[in-house]
Amino acid sequence: MTRLDALLQPRAGEAESGHPECVLLVENSRVFAEMLATAVRERLGLAVDVAGSLAEARQRLDPARHFLVLTGLVLPDASGDEIVPPLARSGVPTVVVTSMLDDETRQRLVRMPIIDYVPKTAPDSIDYLIWLIQRLDRNRRIAALVVDDSASSREHTAALLRQFGLNVREAACGEDALDVLAEDRSIRLVITDFHMPGMTGVDLTRRIRTTHSRDRLAVIGLSGSSHAPLVAQFLKHGANDFLHKPYSREEFLCRVSQNIDNLELIGTLQDLATRDFLTGLVNRRHLFTVGEALFQQARAGRPLAAALLDIDHFKHINDTYGHDAGDIALKHVAKALQDHARPEDVVARFGGEEFCVLAPDLDSAQSHAYFQRLREAIEALQIPLPDHVLRLTVSIGVQSHLDRTLHAMLSEADRQLYLAKAGGRNRVEMATAASEAPAETAAVH
Template identity: 35%
Template sequence: MHVALIDPSRVVLKIVAGMLEAGGHTVVAFSNSAAALAHVEADPSVACVLTSLEVEPLGGLELCWSLRALVDERRPLTILVMSSARDDRPLGEVLDSGADDFLSKPPSPQELHGRLRAAERVLGLQRALIRQADTDHLTQLLNRGALMRRAESDLAAASAENPLAMLQVDIDHFKSINDRFGHDIGDQVIRRVAQILRETGETRATAGRLGGEEFAVLMPGHGIAGAAVAAHRIRIQCAAGTVPGLPDLRFTASIGLSEWAPGDTVDSLLKRADVALYAAKRGGRDRVAVAGPDMEPAMVG
């Protein structure tokens, strides 16, 4: 576990950091509570903060409040507080300020590791709930909400030197597949497309299900040329795909591409991919099309 350790005493920092490292934890130590808060805010890999009450410039209780304000449903964080004072009033104030647990200072190795094991169990459950909330249960891809959050992050990092492409993938004639073979077979087709998207092999690519038979793939570091190559590979694999028990059932997919441009939002990037997708549909399906910033679509195969 990645632990941020905060105490004004370098002796305490050295002793407690040694205990944490002996338990297999990664430790970053601070004597300044404001610097520690900034580090925790910037580094989401920090899963636990172990702080003394006696810290500055933010006092221990204020630090706990500030740390708890960083936590939301996307980021679990355990806050443990150490103090040599163990009377009821400080303990109640510490827990009310947002801390999860209280340790004596300096803690014994047994107490410290026991509290951390308990914290890891809780964090594991919280992470499992987050994964469940982010996952489309039919395909095991990201669901729409999780994919849009990932798109916001990728878009914030996009630039001329770090391009970003988006693919929108739609299974052709999907309603007729459901009508002819039933929804169970339709679900198998959706899962097969999801498997193809997971196996694109493109570095940093993230696939998700937008809903129904529609998917999207985010491709940081890819311009239109590279994304088009991946899109054609996906299209070809879909056309060659079969459903177990129904070797004669064939399906195709149409794909729309868009590329980041200055001033883009997730909505505008997705809108252009959608415009391109419908151009591919109008062009005969089983095709790939791209739409530029002017919204004019063009076939790329």
């Protein structure tokens, strides 16, 4: 599954991860409540509970079920400052949605323990709320690191990030921060102060950029200094953004959201460039990019098996059941490949009904057993079509002996695939150390 697929995967009720997956909407206008609830359900795939009063909201609010509360400031049994505090005490993040947004109300809202406030009457309020809900939902799967030698300042920043739903790690100095980054690869955001003993925030940023690129990890610099060149120093050494202390909660959360959004946009564009749209597997071009690194490791002594896999009689599937059925078959085979693959394997759609697997750390005997299990798993698939259950098989050719180049290894795997087809299909053919490709081979499908 690609990063984009993961973000758009519909959910209802409790997720497998154990995260609550429901929004509690507290609203006295039935028309607005239904309009917003429908948008959340249809566009985000999230469940929505609606409460029409504060008493009902307090009764229904459950941190094990709800990850967010959206509330107005006028309810039949409460108004204004009476509404937010009892909801916020549950620990569930709260967003105020109201048509009452004069200057006095804004000042009151800034002092409330809420994430954001949204004008109900704005033309794009629904779209903004959908973005905000989605952002908060995704944040629960993102880790951030706060680096500051001041415990109070560090805790203030960390508390804001936790309020915004992120998983937060903390470090009191640059060296500790580098250790945390080395052990936790899930961290996507670092917020670092400039003034720290031993290693400044700029020095830390420069060190981070030797191992973490801008498109994988965002760095935001902080400082209370008015020294103008400091911003440029952070940015020139690899920071994505900079904030002056003291900063408002609104500005802080807007900057954090903007930087995480940018990372996800880059990730989506990378997925579009490197992954097959239909199956979500690595595409052929990217296979050779990542495969070359595995091949160089093989030249240094690490075993590597290269396999090509082809769906048997795929044209017959398309001709009999239609191309939609063919697409469904490709997706199910791709899913079986992903389920079978180990974390270190590279699985790609090579073209048409053909797939490629690069599997390191397997000798010849282990490779044969590995791909036999894969063949059996695909043979056992029962693929549901509208009026039929489809069964299919695959033929697999494997080269587990180091060759001159990765292309040469795949060429030999392709020759073994031809032999598997010619030998009756639904089988695995392995290259021997002395295998030499004939001058010509004819494709068999």
